[in-house]
Amino acid sequence: MNKILIVDDDKRLNKTINEVLERSGYSTCMVYSGDEAIDKISTDRFDIALLDLIMPGMKGVDVLTEVRRISPKTKVIMITAFATIESAIDAIRKGASEYISKPFKINELLTIIERVFEESRFEDNIGKIDIDYTLSSLSNAIRRNIITLLHSQTKLRFMDIVRQLGVEDSRKIVFHLKILREANLIRQNKEKLYVLTEEGKITFNSLKIFENYLTSK
Structure with a gap:
């Protein structure tokens, strides 16, 4: 279960966020100061920390x-008042x-929160592939469509x-399949x-996560 640490000295807000996140299926932990947050992070694992600025x-x-x-x-989401937007942007530069x-x-x-989890899943997946070679092999739309077809229809x-691709010259498909096999x-x-390899499945999932992340911005 995804685990979230809530760090805010406003106990009422802290409790409200905690109740909502628990109803949404997250495991949560509440603390009310930076020192308490450091203690918790040092002894337990959290996927996300919601941190009051x-x-x-x-x-x-x-x-x-x-x-x-x-x-x-651990991904960090900063909680800030309107008057501290510039400080929040500075926090983004520092790793939030x-x-x-x-x-x-x-x-x-x-x-x-879901967008940050998507970001985390993308990073986990992308770390398992040769990113430069993979992106190069997927630079062509036909090759991306082949990956999508094999994901949806398995083989x-x-x-x-x-x-299914509607390409008249089958020699083009031979060429693109060769590129994908070499990758x-x-x-x-x-x-x-033709089927996806494990790396192909990871690549497809990473691309979808990245696409969802961009469209949610």
């Missing part, structure tokens, strides 16, 4: 720096993934690919049907 004692930006040092995989301004709507917060014969994104099984 302005708190008594240790400031949000300082907590952000410590969170990124102690737990680099997103920020949200008070007062905010709960649906807006949930959308940002296809050569002529099925040609027919280890597709292969032929014992029945000579």
Whole structure:
């Protein structure tokens, strides 16, 4: 289950966010100061930290720096008042993934959280592939369409690919299939049907996550 740390000295807001996130299926933990947040991050694993920028004692930006040092995989979403937007942007430069301004709507917060999880999943997937070679092999629309076809239909014969893509010159498909095979994104099984490799599946999922991330901006 995705785990979120909520860090805000406003106990009422902290409790409200906690209740909403729990109803949305997230595992949560509430703390009320930067020092408490550092203690929790040091002893437990969190996917996301919701961090108030302005708190008594240790400031949000300082907590952000410590969170990124102690737990680099933990994504940080800064919570800020209207008057501190510039500080929030500075926090983004220092490693925060997103920020949200008070007062905010709960649906807006949930959308940002899901977007950050999408970002995290994309980073996890993209780390498993040879990014330069893979992106080069997918620079052509026909090759991207082949990947999409094989993802949706699992396995296809050569002529099925040609027919579904509507390409008159089948030699072009031979060329594009060769590029995808060399990139280890597709292969032929014992029945000579084309299928995605594990790397091909990861690549497709990464592209969809990236596409969803961009369209949610």
